[in-house]
Amino acid sequence: MHNNENPKSCLSCEKLIVGRSDKRFCDSYCRSSYHYKKNLNEAPRFYNLVDNQLKKNRRILKSYNKSGFATVRSQILLGQGFNPNFFTHYWKNAKNDIYLFVYEFGFLKKDEKFILIKWQNYMKK
Numbered sequence: 001m002h003n004n005e006n007p008k009s010c011l012s013c014e015k016l017i018v019g020r021s022d023k024r025f026c027d028s029y030c031r032s033s034y035h036y037k038k039n040l041n042e043a044p045r046f047y048n049l050v051d052n053q054l055k056k057n058r059r060i061l062k063s064y065n066k067s068g069f070a071t072v073r074s075q076i077l078l079g080q081g082f083n084p085n086f087f088t089h090y091w092k093n094a095k096n097d098i099y100l101f102v103y104e105f106g107f108l109k110k111d112e113k114f115i116l117i118k119w120q121n122y123m124k125k
Helices: 028-041 048-063 075-081
Strands: 069-073 089-092 098-102 105-110 113-118
Touching: 048 075, 048 098, 048 105, 069 075, 075 113
Parallel strands: none
Antiparallel strands: 069 113, 089 098, 098 105, 105 113
């Protein structure tokens, strides 16, 4: 059913819309473009900020932990944007050291260094 009395225009390109009466965009490109531009103008949401930092932390830990265990000076990691306040879970070993994990990559702050480890199956217990 077409509503020819009040023709609507696309919210993105302003072309005349043909089709359903509740249609807001002429095609999927315009819909995507409209929402992309709208989101650019809004401040980043808290979720996005946290998720981006977690991704950055994981990428940094992965780059220094090729073998599954490594020790790195904290200034190196922090200088690349690593933020130890963002982690996904933790694991406590038999010595009561608490390793913080960003997904499968863990770290422990010791003096001016970080001890890096990779998640192992025995840590599930």
